[in-house]
Amino acid sequence: MxxxxxxxxxxxxxxxxxxxxxxxxxxxxxxxxxxxxxxxxxxxPEPVQQALIKAVADNKTRYTAALGLPELREAISTYYRTAFQVTVPARQIVITSGASTALMYACLALINPGQEVMLADPGYPCNKTFVQMAGGIPRFVQTREENNFQPSWDELNQNWKPQTAGVLLASPNNPTGTQLSSSDMKEIVQEVAHRDGFTIVDEIYQSLCYDNTAQSVLQITGAPCAQWPLVVINSFSKYFGMTGLRLGWMVVPDALAPAIERLAQNLSICPNTPAQWAALACFQDxxxxxxxxxxxxxxxxxxxxxxxxxxxxxxxxxxxxxxxxxxxxxxxxxxxxxxxxxxxxxxxxxxxxxxxxxxxxxxxxxxxxxxxxxxxxxxxxxxxxxxxx
Missing domain, CATH: 3.90.1150.10 (Aspartate Aminotransferase, domain 1)
Incomplete structure (x- = not known):
């Protein structure tokens, strides 16, 4: 074959x-x-376990909407407001079958065949695959240890080409466990937007931080919009410990939501329904x-x-x-x-x-x-x- x-x-x-x-x-x-x-x-966490058991016992196992359970989208919106003091409407939050699916949707919705996407090196190895699945070409930007292996705008700008579509970043990053500073993040997202590009920011380790308060790029930009062509990826796997249930979310501009919904309808129908009900317990005290x-x-x-x-x-x-x-x-x-x-x-x-x-x-x-x-x-x-x- x-x-x-x-x-x-x-x-x-x-x-x-x-x-x-x-x-x-x-x-x-x-x-x-x-x-x-x-x-x-x-x-x-035990409350999440109990919520999962209850969801199954209550027969909450049927399909949800392709973009996810409305109650969970609202809960994440509230979480952004209480934990990060940023307003993200629930309509801009999409529940996905893990952060990997969110990254795949973002790449499929934003990249045309032959376009290049810049990735920080070192970085999560599957990111290049997501770019390639959309027909894109991953371009690796070497980072330096003196910058904690995070890219600067100057380094990205030196690699920007006419065929560059955007940038995929992770903060905190795997494998380095380091973050971009707020000032560096703002400069990158702002300059990429000026070049009519997109920025995808993977924040799945967001709340597992030790020396400073957890932060999000959304505290800089607010909810994604035309001015800030941004997609933010997150997950219930790392901080909330729900790895095997495969549940994540993405925050998208309003204009991108219909395309993401069509992709979700065709590629996954909906995320895991009992897992979504269980995830509501993640935000309990x-x-x-x-x-x-x-x-x-x-x-x-x-x-x-x-x-x-x-x-x-x-x-x-x-x-x-x-x-x-x-x-x-x-x-x-x-x-x-x-x-x-x-x-x-x-x-x-x-x-x-x-x-x-x-x-x-x-x-x-x-x-x-x-x-x-x-x-x-x-x-x-x-x-x-x-x-x-």
Missing amino acids: KQSDLSNLVQPFHVMELVKHANALEAQGKPVIHLSIGEPDFPM DTLKICEQRRQIFKARRDFMMQSLPLAGIEIQSTPDSAFYIYAKAPFDSERYCKELLEKALVCAVPGKDFSEHRGTTMMRFSYANSMENLELAVERIRRFNSQT
Whole structure:
């Protein structure tokens, strides 16, 4: 059977291959410590669990509107107003089957074949696939460690071409755990708009921040509009711990909403209905209290890893202030290093080639979405491994 050109463009997610190897070692009885997958190690908050059970028991399992449950869209609108002091009408909020679907919709709605979209390097590896699915061409802009691996407008402007359609950013970013400053974000969105381009901002790690208050680009721009051609992506997976339920949302300009609705009707019918009802519980005070307690635990883990990894022989070139990742320099070729670290020290970290076209062989990512006990043991194993190589 002859495969499509697009199917051959899509690259494997190398972290998943490494995790499969780690799982095979665990099946042999070996105690692997996972510092690889970007998934909270906590269960869903108990109020969300109960809301999910109740939704199913109450037979709330039928299709919703393609743009999502009206009650949930209103709840997110209220959340933006109370948590970020910004007014986002519910009509501009679209519920999606995870942030990945939101990114796909945004790219399909905004990119024509042959147009280029600028992506920060390093960045989330699937973003280039979303661009390619729309027929676009991803163009990677190399960032610098002195800027915490976030792009400046000057760097983006140097790469802007007549065929450039827009920019896809993530703040906070995976794999670096760093954010754009408000001033840099404002300049980028403003200058891209002046060039009749779009900006897509991925904010799925928005509330998992440790050194400053959580922020949104919408605090700068207000709700997306003609003046601010912006799409904002978010998710219930990271801060709210609902990864497997695959639920996210996007904030879009009014003019874009009909196109997004048509895409949703054709590509997914609607998001997971019980998950949408469960997500309403995310904004209850008791759930938010649980999420804030977990954020403080993540901060303690971040602080421990930042202090301990350099003592174990790992060089860190930037300071992650959000998410649950540390982007670090591998002692030698990162793919070989991570493979040997897994096989000899039973610690699963991620080589940089998933995240970077420019420095994939030199950089690596650690996830600290694991217990402090396991993190302490992992760092000791890394220290011993590095001392012997």
